[in-house]
Amino acid sequence: MALKTEHMVLNMGPQHPSTHGVLRLELEIEGELVNKVTPHLGYLHRCFEKHAEAMQYNQVVPYTDRLDYLASIGNNFGYALAVEKLMGIQVPERVEYIRVIMAELQRIASHLVAIGSNGADIGALTPFLYLFRDREHILSIIEETCGARMLYNYIWIGGLSHDIHPDFVRKTKEFVNYFKPTIVELDNLLSFNKIFIERTANIGILPVDTAINFGASGPTLRGSGIKFDLRRDDPYSIYDRFDFEIPVGKGLMGTVGDCWDRYNVRIREMEQSLRIIEQAVDNIPEGDVQSAIPKRIKPPKGTVYKRVENPRGELGYFIISDGTVNPFRVKVRAPSFVNLEVLGELCKGNLVADIIAILGSIDIVLGEVDR
């Protein structure tokens, strides 16, 4: 007679070291083997979208900071672009340049956390701290300009909250020169580490069509080999002026779309961001960064959808205006939220330890998932 067995249900989170916040995963496991993963969301829900309806347009900006709190500038950027499109505001050149440089610096900072925590989940704590050390340079550059280190409230509708610090250009160049060799160091320490490759290659393979069907974007999509980047495919701001490549997963260590590919895409993207910064930082024109900020923000009736390439993927703002000073509706298409959907597909039949590696490679930020 066969023994009766049953699956164990393991609640991973909301308090767990590597669910990147307060995500709760309900794992159905058979020994170490995972049969089913159900993510439970909502532990960090802050009613951003409803809240925005009670705010004036410019008052929403600080709230967007708190969506993807590792890439606040990207969130500001998207929101500002959406409202500017709605109102038909043309911002000065100087603002465009500073926005792009800041957004790319922020992208590097955000990817550093993503890569570092992916490594830390797999047990490599030292690269994590190295990357935080490097991120510190970016944070202090931004801090010098706008006074904040995490929630910047920097990109305003029609302009910026502050002009750049006089040292900004010099320090940014210093950072670029400092950071290039550290990427090589990171590659040597973690990316091509045998154990790291063993843990990430051929794990959590996301096939191309699944990625598209689930609406994945950002490095999660590009890791599967699709060259889709809004900075190139739907250029906003002045991204069409810069020369950069879009790294995609090639299956160097295993299969296209595995965890290692997603990880590698992020590292290569940091290199491309450095390229953009290098091209932009020398050409910042003179001007007043606040000249185009409207005195009263009261867009005409209508709707707008503006999407930007945030570090985690396609961040879209859908705004309905009823002609008053408050937005009628602000809907956010959060890349982390959409990317998280693929987790269930990726985790089937893997071990408990792989779930952590896969979750880390999708790189979610709960502030954005739950909003």
Place this chain on the structure above:
Amino acid sequence: MYQYFYDLTGNTIIATLIVAVFPLVNVLLVALIGVYLERKVSAWIQDRIGPNRTGPLGLFQTVADFLKMLQKEDATSTEIDSKLYNIAPVLVFTGSFAAYAAIPFSSKLIGSEADVGIFYVLAISSLVVGGILMAGWASNNKYSMLGAMRSAAQIISYEIPTAIIVLSIVMFTGTLSLDKISDMQTASFWNWNIFGGAELGLTKFLMIPFMFIGFLIIFISTLAEVNRTPFDIPEAESELVAGYFTEYCGMKWAMFMLSEYGNMFAVSAIVSILFFGGYHSPIGYLGNSIGVEWLIPFEQAFWFLAKGWFFILVQMWLRWTLPRLRVDQLMSLCWKYLIPYAFVNLIIIGIISLL
């Protein structure tokens, strides 16, 4: 040492207690210095400063931690199996502490000069597995359970390559006594087992590569036995929170920590006895050259501790450099690579010894 104190005091109980206190002090010191060093070394590796507030250079950090641990409430869940839950940390600590009985710190400082020393150490340190399983089961926590199962599987598997390499050394030296194995490697580092032992000749040179392989295998498998990175999967903090001791706090938790550091030193000591001359100095003794006999045991203790701490530092260095393996990769490393290689190594060393 026991005989010495027995002659001194004329009482078996007092002599036993005195002899037992020394390794206990050593374990405590290892944990005290080990935890501090772990923090400092990790800080140096990670470009941080590390503890620097409690006392000069943060030296009293572990003391402060220990005091904190003592004062903590012994909070337990209501759903635990309290008997097993309370025995487990004691058992784990006993396992790692008892191993010290047979470890020779110097030619005079030996708890017990047992003829089956290495056999005893291997056997008694297996006690730890029982404690770990108990802890995992009694905690009534799924993470603890998973951690305990991983740990049991890991420690039992990695005992096999360890035992095979120990066997090859036993075959080579012809004794199970740790003291005698150390004594065979006296005079110079060229006589260490890793360099083919004391006897000169063709055999010695043939032996060197296989001794190196043996050392690597035993070093890797002892790393796994004491649950150190890259084999720290039983307590993988990013997966299982803290593995089998997730539910423990206060002094009971401190017992697990003590035994972890105790084990680290114990396996380092075993490796240095088997391959690196144990307590013997690599360069000869100052006591011999200036004719002060009583200095020699102290020098030996110094060399022994130095070798032990060297391997602990290597373990820390590895821990803060490498990621962690997955449980199935860990098993395949053991069964597919280490055990066959260790076995072939054993046969080759046997054949060379016969030459």
